[in-house]
Amino acid sequence: MSKYTVAVVGATGVVGQEIIKTLEQRKFPVKELVCLTSARSEGTRIEFNGKYSISRILDENSFEGVDYALFSAGGSISEKFAPIAVKAGAVVIDNTSHFRMDPSVPLVVPEVNAQAVKKHKGIIANPNCSTAQMVLALKPLHDAAKIKRVVISTYQSVSGAGKEAIKELESQTRHNLQGKPSEAKQFTKDIAFNVIPHIDVFEDNGYTKEEMKMILETQKILEDDTIKLTATTVRVPVFIGHSEALNVELSEELPIEKVRDLLRNMPGVVVMDNPSKNEYPTPKLLAGRDETFVGRIRKDISNPKAIDMWVVSDNLRKGAALNAVQIAEELIK
Amino acid sequence: MSKYTVAVVGATGVVGQEIIKTLEQRKFPVKELVCLTSARSEGTRIEFNGKYSISRILDENSFEGVDYALFSAGGSISEKFAPIAVKAGAVVIDNTSHFRMDPSVPLVVPEVNAQAVKKHKGIIANPNCSTAQMVLALKPLHDAAKIKRVVISTYQSVSGAGKEAIKELESQTRHNLQGKPSEAKQFTKDIAFNVIPHIDVFEDNGYTKEEMKMILETQKILEDDTIKLTATTVRVPVFIGHSEALNVELSEELPIEKVRDLLRNMPGVVVMDNPSKNEYPTPKLLAGRDETFVGRIRKDISNPKAIDMWVVSDNLRKGAALNAVQIAEELIK
Numbered sequence: 001m002s003k004y005t006v007a008v009v010g011a012t013g014v015v016g017q018e019i020i021k022t023l024e025q026r027k028f029p030v031k032e033l034v035c036l037t038s039a040r041s042e043g044t045r046i047e048f049n050g051k052y053s054i055s056r057i058l059d060e061n062s063f064e065g066v067d068y069a070l071f072s073a074g075g076s077i078s079e080k081f082a083p084i085a086v087k088a089g090a091v092v093i094d095n096t097s098h099f100r101m102d103p104s105v106p107l108v109v110p111e112v113n114a115q116a117v118k119k120h121k122g123i124i125a126n127p128n129c130s131t132a133q134m135v136l137a138l139k140p141l142h143d144a145a146k147i148k149r150v151v152i153s154t155y156q157s158v159s160g161a162g163k164e165a166i167k168e169l170e171s172q173t174r175h176n177l178q179g180k181p182s183e184a185k186q187f188t189k190d191i192a193f194n195v196i197p198h199i200d201v202f203e204d205n206g207y208t209k210e211e212m213k214m215i216l217e218t219q220k221i222l223e224d225d226t227i228k229l230t231a232t233t234v235r236v237p238v239f240i241g242h243s244e245a246l247n248v249e250l251s252e253e254l255p256i257e258k259v260r261d262l263l264r265n266m267p268g269v270v271v272m273d274n275p276s277k278n279e280y281p282t283p284k285l286l287a288g289r290d291e292t293f294v295g296r297i298r299k300d301i302s303n304p305k306a307i308d309m310w311v312v313s314d315n316l317r318k319g320a321a322l323n324a325v326q327i328a329e330e331l332i333k
Numbered sequence: 334m335s336k337y338t339v340a341v342v343g344a345t346g347v348v349g350q351e352i353i354k355t356l357e358q359r360k361f362p363v364k365e366l367v368c369l370t371s372a373r374s375e376g377t378r379i380e381f382n383g384k385y386s387i388s389r390i391l392d393e394n395s396f397e398g399v400d401y402a403l404f405s406a407g408g409s410i411s412e413k414f415a416p417i418a419v420k421a422g423a424v425v426i427d428n429t430s431h432f433r434m435d436p437s438v439p440l441v442v443p444e445v446n447a448q449a450v451k452k453h454k455g456i457i458a459n460p461n462c463s464t465a466q467m468v469l470a471l472k473p474l475h476d477a478a479k480i481k482r483v484v485i486s487t488y489q490s491v492s493g494a495g496k497e498a499i500k501e502l503e504s505q506t507r508h509n510l511q512g513k514p515s516e517a518k519q520f521t522k523d524i525a526f527n528v529i530p531h532i533d534v535f536e537d538n539g540y541t542k543e544e545m546k547m548i549l550e551t552q553k554i555l556e557d558d559t560i561k562l563t564a565t566t567v568r569v570p571v572f573i574g575h576s577e578a579l580n581v582e583l584s585e586e587l588p589i590e591k592v593r594d595l596l597r598n599m600p601g602v603v604v605m606d607n608p609s610k611n612e613y614p615t616p617k618l619l620a621g622r623d624e625t626f627v628g629r630i631r632k633d634i635s636n637p638k639a640i641d642m643w644v645v646s647d648n649l650r651k652g653a654a655l656n657a658v659q660i661a662e663e664l665i666k
Contacts, residue, residue, distance in 0.1 A: 149635050153486030153578040155528045155567065169526075170510065177507055193502075193571050194617035195488045197578070197629050197643045202608035206589075206631030206641075215634070228635035232578040232643060234488065237570050238526050245486040245530070245565040247580075256539075275535040284527035296530050298539030301548070302482050302561035308539075310530045310565060 003031035010073030011035035018321035063088035086122035129319025140262040152231035241283025281312035336364035343406030344368035351654035396421035419455035462652025485564035574616025614645035
């Protein structure tokens with residue numbers, strides 16, 4: 001088996017760290033790991049496969065000899081350096097939103113549209129965390145009875161907003177328990193003991209960019225822009241794990257047991273749905289897991305062709321690092 | 334102005350305490366306050382209008398001379414004692430779910446269906462907390478362009494589950510911040526840094542009773558059982574204040590400014606909706622307020638006749654105590 005030089009851009013960030021862990025756990029054939037960061041984090045020792053790698057400053061010469069470059073350092077970094085990496089001969093797997101809607105860039109969740117990987121021209125995009133887990137649950141239903149419309153409400157953890165956001169939830173919570181007020185820096189409002197219906201920036205149509213990502217990326221990954229979607233994305237005081245309440249209207253009525261079977265047979269999905277035993281997914285108890293968990297599966301009593309369900313996944317794993325590494329695995333198949 | 338003898342059943346509970354505070358704040362003409370509790374809480378000193386009332390054990394003779402009895406001590410207590418109170422000459426305002434769907438019992442949110450109060454035969458029901466705030470936001474839209482269907486996802490605070498649940502969120506959170514595991518007693522799973530898609534018991538159709546309450550009570554309060562609804566109700570680690578993401582399909586397309594005006598003109602509702610200034614309601618910052626706040630109002634891009642919005646209210650105030658006292662105010666008008 002040949003071995004590859006893999007660069008991780010944003011190697012000390014929450015997702016970068018998770019990518020490195022995932023490369024090791026899944027035994028991706030790494031010859032050399034190149035950890036790239038901003039000047040602020042230069043020189044950080046990063047353990048990988050029992051050895052240490054010292055992070056280097058990302059610059060225009062960082063990608064010489066790199067086979068795969070996994071980017072997770074913000075859209076502007078990807079915008080500038082992904083083309084440089086491609087020119088140097090690397091294939092880029094980009095975890096930011098920058099290239100996702102570019103028609104020449106495949107947007108891939110391997111269990112759903114692995115075939116799209118082949119069309120890449122140097123860059124492959126990793127979807128938004130809340131989109132990745134959702135399309136896993138939508139795909140088998142769409143194949144069986146074409147989805148007409150999805151109404152989405154999310155319950156998204158703070159780790160989706162990065163390391164400082166995790167610290168802010170912790171420190172605000174401590175302050176509040178001591179009866180002290182908290183200061184909001186990473187979010188527009190307090191996140192401790194609160195929920196905030198605002199992720200990413202607002203667009204002119206009243207939706208946030210996060211909501212529009214879920215809508216547009218889903219159409220692109222499922223390769224069907226006739227699917228209608230609406231979303232309300234909400235930040236909740238959970239450290240890791242995104243949850244989603246989905247109402248899915250199909251083009252025909254499916255028996256609920258058929259829906260469960262379709263989901264059970266979907267790679268990457270685990271059906272956890274036994275209300276009589278209080279079995280349904282919750283993020284705290286499933287953080288660290290690779291699978292996407294689906295529960296509360298039921299026929300929508302307001303519409304016989306619709307299904308309600310509850311989808312939970314680790315936003316740092318399937319929502320980011322795991323999916324990126326799975327794309328790299330597709331590339332070396 | 335005549336003055337009334339008012340009994341509060343469950344006077345030491347979270348809602349009971351809030352009812353007593355609300356009676357005082359709104360200057361309800363109370364001649365005597367009768368605080369009724371279980372044996373466990375007998376003898377508790379409860380301050381009211383600058384004096385103290387000593388709680389007494391609820392029994393079959395508790396309602397002599399009582400004009401209005403506000404119940405908030407669980408369905409089985411209401412089932413047994415509400416008819417006794419009525420027989421003794423009191424009018425019962427019941428905050429439990431026990432009588433809500435009884436066709437002979439009005440279910441009232443005064444801003445929405447005050448006229449229903451007049452039909453009472455001794456008992457008037459207060460709706461479920463998450464229903465009360467929702468119907469305030471739905472009513473003006475339904476009057477303007479008949480609602481066809483609502484898809485509901487809730488973000489409900491722990492105070493809706495009572496005093497012990499509030500303590501559990503606090504103690505679990507403290508434990509977690511000290512790196513200790515937490516034990517779930519009041520909820521089926523940890524609530525600290527988690528979300529739980531399960532409120533009240535499961536029914537055979539896969540919905541929880543909480544979800545079915547929202548569906549059936551809304552039809553009853555809006556006096557229209559052709560409105561279709563589906564709901565996923567979720568507990569979140571917030572102390573006070575319920576939030577709801579609502580997708581409302583109308584029978585005709587309304588301009589979004591018209592929708593905002595309708596909501597602005599609805600008594601009890603405050604529109605808080607200015608995304609460019611990060612203005613939208615969140616529960617932590619609005620706990621203690623009487624109004625129901627609506628933000629994130631936008632045209633659903635998946636359906637031109639539908640509206641997305643975000644509704645937040647203090648579940649102990651409009652969702653319980655305030656609404657109960659408002660019903661009493663209707664009775665003495």
